[in-house]
Amino acid sequence: xxxxxxxxxxxxxxxxxxxxxxxxxxxxxxxxxxxxxxxxxxxxxxxxxxxxxxxxxxxxxxxxxxxxxxxxxxxxxxxxxxxxxxxxxxxxxxxxxxxxxxxxxxxxxxxxxxxxxxxxxxxxxxxxxxxxxxxxxxxxxxxxxxxxxxxxxxxxxxxxxxxxxxxxxxxxxxxxxxxxxxxxxxxxxxxxxxxxxxxxxxxxxxxxxxxxxxxxxxxxxxxxxxxxxxxxxxxxxxxxxxxxxxxxxxxxxxxxxxxx
Amino acid sequence: xxxxxxxxxxxxxxxxxxxxxxxxxxxxxxxxxxxxxxxxxxxxxxxxxxxxxxxxxxxxxxxxxxxxxxxxxxxxxxxxxxxxxxxxxxxxxxxxxxxxxxxxxxxxxxxxxxxxxxxxxxxxxxxxxxxxxxxxxxxxxxxxxxxxxxxxxxxxxxxxxxxxxxxxxxxxxxxxxxxxxxxxxxxxxxxxxxxxxxxxxxxxxxxxxxxxxxxxxxxxxxxxxxxxxxxxxxxxxxxxxxxxxxxxxxxxxxxxxxxxxxxxxxxxxxxxxxxxxxxxxxxxxxxxxxxxxxxxxxxxxxxxxxxxxxxxxxxxxxxxxxxxxxxxxxxxxxxxxxxxxxxxxxxxxxxxxxxxxxxxxxxxxxxxxxxxxxxxxxxxxxxxxxxxxxxxxxxxxxxxxxxxxxxxxxxxxxxxxxxxxxxxxxxxxxxxxxxx
Numbered sequence: 169x170x171x172x173x174x175x176x177x178x179x180x181x182x183x184x185x186x187x188x189x190x191x192x193x194x195x196x197x198x199x200x201x202x203x204x205x206x207x208x209x210x211x212x213x214x215x216x217x218x219x220x221x222x223x224x225x226x227x228x229x230x231x232x233x234x235x236x237x238x239x240x241x242x243x244x245x246x247x248x249x250x251x252x253x254x255x256x257x258x259x260x261x262x263x264x265x266x267x268x269x270x271x272x273x274x275x276x277x278x279x280x281x282x283x284x285x286x287x288x289x290x291x292x293x294x295x296x297x298x299x300x301x302x303x304x305x306x307x308x309x310x311x312x313x314x315x316x317x318x319x320x321x322x323x324x325x326x327x328x329x330x331x332x333x334x335x336x337x338x339x340x341x342x343x344x345x346x347x348x349x350x351x352x353x354x355x356x357x358x359x360x361x362x363x364x365x366x367x368x369x370x371x372x373x374x375x376x377x378x379x380x381x382x383x384x385x386x387x388x389x390x391x392x393x394x395x396x397x398x399x400x401x402x403x404x405x406x407x408x409x410x411x412x413x414x415x416x417x418x419x420x421x422x423x424x425x426x427x428x
Numbered sequence: 429x430x431x432x433x434x435x436x437x438x439x440x441x442x443x444x445x446x447x448x449x450x451x452x453x454x455x456x457x458x459x460x461x462x463x464x465x466x467x468x469x470x471x472x473x474x475x476x477x478x479x480x481x482x483x484x485x486x487x488x489x490x491x492x493x494x495x496x497x498x499x500x501x502x503x504x505x506x507x508x509x510x511x512x513x514x515x516x517x518x519x520x521x522x523x524x525x526x527x528x529x530x531x532x533x534x535x536x537x538x539x540x541x542x543x544x545x546x547x548x549x550x551x552x553x554x555x556x557x558x559x560x561x562x563x564x565x566x567x568x569x570x571x572x573x574x575x576x577x578x579x580x581x582x583x584x585x586x587x588x589x590x591x592x593x594x595x596x597x598x599x600x601x602x603x604x605x606x607x608x609x610x611x612x613x614x615x616x617x618x619x620x621x622x623x624x625x626x627x628x629x630x631x632x633x634x635x636x637x638x639x640x641x642x643x644x645x646x647x648x649x650x651x652x653x654x655x656x657x658x659x660x661x662x663x664x665x666x667x668x669x670x671x672x673x674x675x676x677x678x679x680x681x682x683x684x685x686x687x688x689x690x691x692x693x694x695x696x697x698x699x700x701x702x703x704x705x706x707x708x709x710x711x712x713x714x715x716x717x718x719x720x721x722x723x724x725x726x727x728x729x730x731x732x733x734x735x736x737x738x739x740x741x742x743x744x745x746x747x748x749x750x751x752x753x754x755x756x757x758x759x760x761x762x763x764x765x766x767x768x769x770x771x772x773x774x775x776x777x778x779x780x781x782x783x784x785x786x787x788x789x790x791x792x793x794x795x796x797x798x799x800x801x802x803x804x805x806x807x808x809x810x811x812x813x814x815x816x817x818x819x820x821x822x823x824x825x826x827x828x829x830x831x832x833x834x835x836x837x838x839x840x841x842x843x844x845x846x847x848x849x850x851x852x853x854x855x856x857x858x859x860x861x862x863x864x
Contacts, residue, residue, distance in 0.1 A: 216666075217651065220655060301667065305668075
C-alpha cells in the first residue's frame with residue numbers, strides 16, 4: 169500500500185533554520201528517500217508552532233500530521249514501508265541503541281552549541297531564529313527559546329559542561345559510530361535503515377554548516393569512514409533526484425562544500 | 429438622594445419674617461444670587477477639577493434654577509467616579525457680606541477610599557477561575573484611575589492594568605493606557621489565541637458624536653485547540669505582532685442601550701495596521717447602524733444593519749485573528765456561534781467582508797399578564813435576520829499597497845474585480861417567536 173498523495177516535510181525557511189533543526193529535517197528527508205516515497209519540502213517560518221509536538225520537521229499526509237523521526241518511522245511502517253524489516257531482534261535493539269546515542273549526544277551537543285555557547289548565540293542563533301519577526305518580537309522569541317533550552321540542559325546535567333567537554337562527547341560518539349560502521353557501506357551492511365538516515369542527517373549538517381568555529385566539524389572529519397558514508401548517501405539519494413530536494417541540499421552545502 | 433434641604437430654608441424664612449402667603453413667591457420668582465459654594469469632605473481631590481464641575485451653579489438666577497444647577501453639578505461630580513456620596517445643602521447666606529437674596533450652596537462629599545478591591549470566583553464551561561480586581565480611584569487628586577484585574581483559571585490566566593485620566597473640566601475628553609494579557613479559546617475554529625498587548629486611547633466628543641483614537645500593539649500567539657484542527661487553522665499557528673491605529677465614531681441618540689424605545693445608533697470603526705511596526709498589515713472598516721421607533725400599543729420596531737471589510741495590504745494574506753466572524757444569538761440567529769462563512773473541515777475561518785441585518789419587533793406579552801409589575805419586564809420579540817460573510821478575491825488587486833494607489837483610479841477594472849462573486853454564500857432567513 170502506498171502513501172496517499174505526497175508527504176511534505178515542513179521546516180523553517182532557509183535563513184531561519186538552525187543547525188539542530190536542519191539535521192533533524194535532513195534525517196527525515198533521507199529516510200523518506202530511502203523508502204522511495206515522494207517528498208515535497210515546504211519551508212514555513214512558523215513550522216515549529218504548526219507542529220503538534222513543537223518540533224520540526226513534520227509531515228503532512230492527507231489530513232494527518234506526524235512530527236519527528238520516531239513517529240514518522242512508525243507511521244510509514246503502518247502504511248507498509250519499512251527499512252528495518254530485514255533485521256533480527258538483536259540488530260533492532262542495537263539500532264535503537266545507536267539512534268538513542270545519536271539523539272542524546274549529537275543532537276544535544278548541537279543544541280548546546282547553538283543556545284549555550286555565548287559567541288554562537290550572539291552571532292548566529294539570535295539573528296537567525298528571530299529573522300522572520302519584527303522588533304521586538306524577534307528578541308522576545310529568541311530569549312524565550314534560549315531560556316527553554318537552557319532549562320532543559322540543566323535538567324539533563326549539561327549546563328555545567330564546557331565547550332571542550334561537549335566536543336569531547338561528540339568525539340566519543342563519532343568514534344562509536346565509526347567503529348560500528350567499519351568498512352561497511354551502511355550500518356547494517358547491505359541495506360540502509362533509519363539509523364543511517366539519522367546519522368547522515370546529523371553528520372552531513374555538522375560538516376556543511378558554517379559556524380563561528382570549525383571545531384565541531386573537525387571532530388567528525390577525523391573519521392574518514394564517516395565522511396565517506398555521508399558522501400555516499402548524498403550521491404545515492406540526493407543527487408540526480410528532482411530539483412526541489414537537491415536544491416535544498418545543495419544550497420546548504422554551498423555554505424561549506426563537503427565534496428572537496 | 430438629592431435636592432436642597434427644605435427644612436433649613438423653612439426655618440430661615442420664619443426668621444426673616446416673611447408672610448406665609450408670600451412663600452410661594454420666594455420659591456419661584458425671587459431672584460437670588462449664589463454668593464458662596466462650600467465643599468466639605470475633600471481630602472486628596474484637587475480644587476481645580478471641582479471648580480469646573482460647579483462653575484455653573486454661580487450663574488443661577490432664581491431658586492428653581494439654583495436647585496436644578498446644583499443637581500446637575502451633583503451628577504457631574506458623581507460621574508467623575510471619585511466620590512461615594514454627594515449631598516447638596518442650599519442655605520441663605522450668613523455673615524457680614526451677606527446680601528438679602530444671597531444663598532450658600534454646600535456640597536458635602538465623601539471621597540472613595542484610596543484602594544478598593546473585589547474578589548470573584550467564576551465557574552463555567554469546564555473551567556473555573558478566580559478573578560481579583562483592584563482599583564485606585566482618584567490616584568493623584570484629579571480623577572485619575574488605575575485598575576488592575578487578574579484572572580487565574582484552571583486553563584488560562586489573564587490580567588489587565590489600565591490607567592485612566594480625564595481632562596479637568598471636560599470629563600468626556602480622556603485618555604487611557606492599558607496593558608493586558610488575554611487568552612481566548614474559540615472552539616468554532618479550533619483555535620486558541622493569546623494576546624499580550626499595550627494600547628493607548630483618546631476619547632473626545634465633537635458636537636454630538638463621540639470619537640476614539642487608539643494605538644494598539646499586540647503580540648498574538650495562535651495555536652490549535654485540538655489535534656483534530658484542520659490544516660488551514662494549523663497553518664495559522666505561531667506568533668505575529670500587530671501595531672495598529674484605529675478610529676471609532678459613535679453617534680447615539682437612543683434613550684437606553686438595552687431595549688431602546690426610540691433613537692438611532694451609528695458606529696463607524698476603522699483600523700490601519702502595519703504602518704507603525706509589526707508584521708501584520710491591513711485596513712479594516714466596519715459599521716453598525718440601528719434605528720428604533722415606538723409604535724402603538726407599547727411596541728417598538730427596530731432595524732439594524734452591520735457591515736465590514738478587511739483589506740490586507742501587501743502580499744501576505746489576512747490572518748485568522750483579524751478576520752470577521754458572523755453567526756450566533758447576537759448577530760445572525762439560526763446559526764451556531766460564529767459559524768457562518770468559509771470553513772475547512774468543520775473549522776470556521778472567518779471572512780474578509782460581511783454584512784448582516786435584522787428587523788425586530790418588540791411587543792409586550794400577549795394578553796399582558798402581570799401588567800404594571802412583573803409582566804412589564806418581559807417582551808415578545810419577532811425578528812428577521814440575514815447576513816453574509818465571505819472572502820474577497822482580488823485577483824490582481826492582491827498586490828494592493830498604498831504606494832500604488834494610482835493604479836486603482838481605473839474604477840471600472842477595480843469594481844469588476846471587487847464585485848467578483850464570493851465562492852461561498854450562505855444566507856438563511858429565520859422568523860420565529862421568541863419570548864425575551
